[in-house]
Amino acid sequence: MKLAIYPGTFDPVTFGHIDIIERSSALFDEVIVSVAVDSRKETLFTVKERLEMLKEVTSKYKNVKVDSFKGLLVHYAEEKKASAIIRGLRAVLDFEYELQMALTNRKLSEKITTVFLTPGEKYSYLSSTLVREIAAYGGNLSHFVPPEVEKQLKSKNKT
Numbered sequence: 411m412k413l414a415i416y417p418g419t420f421d422p423v424t425f426g427h428i429d430i431i432e433r434s435s436a437l438f439d440e441v442i443v444s445v446a447v448d449s450r451k452e453t454l455f456t457v458k459e460r461l462e463m464l465k466e467v468t469s470k471y472k473n474v475k476v477d478s479f480k481g482l483l484v485h486y487a488e489e490k491k492a493s494a495i496i497r498g499l500r501a502v503l504d505f506e507y508e509l510q511m512a513l514t515n516r517k518l519s520e521k522i523t524t525v526f527l528t529p530g531e532k533y534s535y536l537s538s539t540l541v542r543e544i545a546a547y548g549g550n551l552s553h554f555v556p557p558e559v560e561k562q563l564k565s566k567n568k569t
């Protein structure tokens with residue numbers, strides 16, 4: 411049984427994340443998409459809201475589960491007996507930070523390997539930050555997020 415953890419903030423989940431989830435689910439027996447609960451980070455959506463959206467958009471992938479975690483990612487991954495941590499690499503911009511994290515995590519736990527996946531190029535420019543900004547100014551979101559997420563973004567921006 412090869413299990414992979416795909417951690418992130420997912421504020422909110424975008425087509426870019428879903429691309430990575432789909433690729434991971436084809437590579438591993440089981441994938442846990444896990445929301446990092448970081449109280450220092452200001453987010454638009456609560457952890458509960460982010461989990462609900464993730465559950466909806468991943469329901470068609472039978473070997474994908476959704477969860478959240480607090481504290482060190484490697485501790486959580488060890489607890490779940492995961493063999494891999496999945497991260498998405500969009501562009502060179504992501505590389506330095508991701509490399510630093512992957513190497514640090516390897517120092518903390520030799521058993522867990524970070525696997526980088528690249529999304530389809532049409533999603534390589536996409537980020538949750540961009541999506542939140544487009545939503546704040548009432549732009550068209552249909553190319554960036556699934557309809558369920560678009561609905562949630564619109565209701566957040568009404569208030």
Ligand code: ADP
Pocket residue numbers: 417418419420421424425426427429430496497498499500504528529533534535536537538
């Ligand atoms: P974090 O705060 O952990 O970076 P994010 O939700 O922004 O949380 O991203 C989670 C993971 O998904 C990261 O590895 C990030 O590089 C990747 N990711 C984000 N957007 C995309 C995208 N458009 N295509 C591929 N990977 C992405």
